[in-house]
Amino acid sequence: MxxxxxxxxxxxxxxxxxxxxxxxxxxxxxxxxxxxxxxxxxxxxxxxxxxxxxxxxxxxxxxxxxxxxxxxxxxxxxxxxxxxxxxxxxDSAAIVRDTLTEITEKGKDFGKHAPTGLRVNVEHTSTNPTGPVHVGRARNPIIGDTLARCLRMCGHDVTTEYYVNDVGKQMVMMAWGVTNVTPAEVKQEIEETGKEDDRDKVDHRLVYNYRVATKKIHDDPVMEEQIAEMVRKFEAGDQATIDQVKGITEKMLGGIKETLSAMNVTLDRYTWESSLIASGAARQIVERLKATKYAGQAADGAWFLDLKDFGIHGKNTNFTFTRADGTTLYTTRDLAYHLDKFSRSDRVIDVLGEDQKLGSQQLCAALKIMSVEQKPEPLFYAFVALPEGRMSTRKGVVVYLDDLIDEASDRAYEEIKKRRNDLPENRMRAIARQIGVGAVRYNIVRVAPSKQLVFKWEEALNFDGNSGPYLQYVHARACSMLRKAGTFERDTDPAKLTDEYEIRLAKALAGFEDVLQDAGNNMHVHQLPAYGHKVAALFNQFYAEVPVLQAGASRNARLTLVECTKIVLANVLDCLGIAAPEEM
RNA sequence: GGGCGAGUGGCCUAGUUUGGAUAGAGCGGCGGCCUCCUAAGCCGCAAGUCGGGGGUUCGAAUCCCCUCUCGCCCGCCA
Structure with a gap:
């Protein structure tokens, strides 16, 4: 139908x-x-x-x-x-009847498009594993995961992936810090910054080593030489050094995965940057670029591409793709990575911080120069800053996502405790977690990615109005009504749903598929929470004005409308990566 | 210096791609509503020169030009 x-x-x-x-x-x-x-x-x-x-x-x-x-x-x-x-x-009767009929028939597949066969690749998060995920970059996994969920509902074959940066000075420094920084130095760092993070989680513990290392390198020539030596060994393919860095990266990544998982974010695939060097893929990019007419070589031997004909502006239009010693650079390896993604995808989306705009532009220009037809579609987001300025892992000016989730859950727990005395402790904790995560995810994804955001606790922990918990509350309310109703016979007869509140609600439910298409195919992810809020608000109005369980002849029809709202909201919440609790 | 992005009531935001009716929400404020299905809710009130200035148009938050403010970027870093 x-x-x-x-x-x-x-x-x-x-x-x-x-x-x-x-x-x-x-x-x-x-x-x-x-x-x-x-x-x-x-x-x-x-x-x-x-x-x-x-x-x-x-x-x-x-x-x-x-x-x-x-x-x-x-x-x-x-x-x-x-x-x-x-x-x-x-003819609102036709709309009401057809909408309710379709929703009850399709259930959780309502709004889902038939399979398109299109392979869509969404790269997101890809944060450098030098510390815990902080709120400044939390938009990335949340936007990326929401987008991927929407694209799946649009019928595409979606693969999400994380590009793991395990190459370069930064990660070498991380590894150095883990083996060389002493507990005393860590203690001193904690005292100096006045902030102790006692969370027993690998990324939270090891970030101190990284911070101390980045500070020390400025005035410790011995260490500087050690780092340089490690980088040289790494570049030369020294297996022991590579394994050391990779081992630390894996540990840190484990911590990051835990955080993501707490936010209901899981990725299908992890691609390690070092593998592109090992496989020779990065090398091939270098050879291909060298052979083009835009390639040039600096006096000391570094190779570059002149991109002045490709809309690159500024002081320097040269895009360097090898160092003087011939080794590859980040963007060179990223080119190899994109070629790999193109080989297994029809559409490639990169969720990137706004600091990557130039890099992404250079990457596209280089692809064009290599006569590669496919292009990645970047989805840029502005960083979330603190009232006191930009977040920085190195400086310790951060709010970690783990802390935000915990705080949100604790607040949700207090709220539940206020209004429910019938629930066992563990049940309250579980629901609080769902609500806390819901509030955080919703609050971040509701704003268009290009808007610059300043993080404020009172906004992130908002449980009222235009918030995740508001949608969850309506879902729980609908579930509660259906529970009380017991078994009932579905009724989609529009003659029994003539109230303006009922018609408005049914019409809103009918709009779900269009919103999904916009959120997914057009990458307008922030339209989804807005839609969910509209549906929830219309339901609350209906709820306040129209009796359901005591509705006499209209009871079954109204219960059907309640059930349909519940289904649509559950689908919206699922696309947002937010749990749909049956009670709260 | 240049490029890209953002500027909408006290705060936050939708709408800008494809120009249309009194610019939609939310938070906060003020005032109502629980003998009825979850009050994390509902109803009402106050609050807007859509950064500013030109232009195009019957009509501009939306398109064009200029300008101001903020963010990001302009490594042989990742």
Missing amino acids: IIMKVLEQFEKECEDAVRQALVALGAPADTPLVKEIPDNADLAIPCFMLSKSLRKPPAAIAQEIAAQLKVPAGLITGVTALNGYLNFTA
Whole structure:
């Protein structure tokens, strides 16, 4: 059953009707028509742009077209002319019936598109494993994971992956710090910063070693030489050094994975940067680039690409792809990585911090130079800053995601305790966790990625209004009603759902698939929480105004509407990576 | 110096791609609503020169030009 088409069909009927009338009035049949969905009608068509060709005021045109139309016809139940607009009303009974029928038939597959066969790759998170994930970069896994979930609902074959940076001075320093920094130095670092992080988690413990190492290197020539030596060995393929770095990277990554998992984020695949060196893939990129006419070599031997013809602006349009000693650079290896992703994907999306804009542009230019047809689609997000400024792992100016999750869960626990005395302790804890994570994820994904955000505890821990817990609450409410109702016979008879609250709610439910397409295919992830909030708010209004369990003849129909709302909200929450608790 | 992004009530945000009716929400504030299905809720009130200035248009938050503020970037770092 293809029900969602009711709205589409209605639109088409309106358009056809207006076109016919226009021809009768002497306008060309291909006149472009603007369609809107306002509050006071189901579809509106403004007539202002017709005024030129018909040489009449818009209001008169609207009047004349309205007079020409034969209504009701099909799904159109009414048309009025107002202020130069044609306002159409749809057969709400058909919409209500078809929407509820489809939702009850499809259940959790409601809104899901048929398989498209399109292979979509979403790279996200990919944070350097030098410390715990902090809130400044937390947008990445949350946006990336939400996007991947939406794309799956759009019917695509989605692979998510994390590009693990285990190459370079930064990670060498990390490894050096773990083996050489003493407990006394760690203690001193804690005293100096005045902040102790006593969480027993590998990434939280080892980040002190990294911080001490980055501080020491400035005034310790011996250490500086040791690091340089390790980097040289690493670049030369010394297995012991490579394994040492890789071992530490794995440990840190383990901690990061734990955090992600707590946020309901899991990735399908991890690609290690060092593997692109080992496989020779990075080397091949170098050879391919060298052979192009844009390649050049500096006096000391470093190779670069001149990108001035590719929209790269600034002081220096050269993009260096090998060091003087011939070793590869980050972006060179990233090129190899992208070629690998292209070989197994039809669409490649990179969720990146806004500091990667130039790098991404250079990468695309280099791909073009190599005559690679495919291009990654970057999705940039601005960093979340603290009121006192940008977050920094090295400086210790951070709020860790683990701490945010814990704080949110603790607050949620207090809220539950206030209103429920019937639940066992472990149940309250479990629900609190779901609500805490829901609040955090929702709060971050609700804002368009390009907006710069300042992190504030009171906003991140918001459980009211436009928040994750608000949606969860409505879901729990609906579940509670259904529990109390017991078994009932589904009823999609629109004659029993004529209240304005019921019709508005049903129409909102019908819009889920469109929102999913926009959130997924157009990467407008932040539309999803907005939609969820709208549905939840409409449900709460319905709930406040319309009795359900005591509804007499309409009881089953209203329960069906409650069940459908529950299904849609559960689907929305699932796409947001937020649990849908049955009670709270 | 240059490139890219952001600027919408006290705070935060949607809408900008594809120009249309009185610019939607939320938080905070003020005032109502639990003898009824979860009050993490509902209803109402106050609060907006859509950063500023030009322009295009019947019509601009939306398009064009100029300008101001903030963020990010302009390593042979990753």
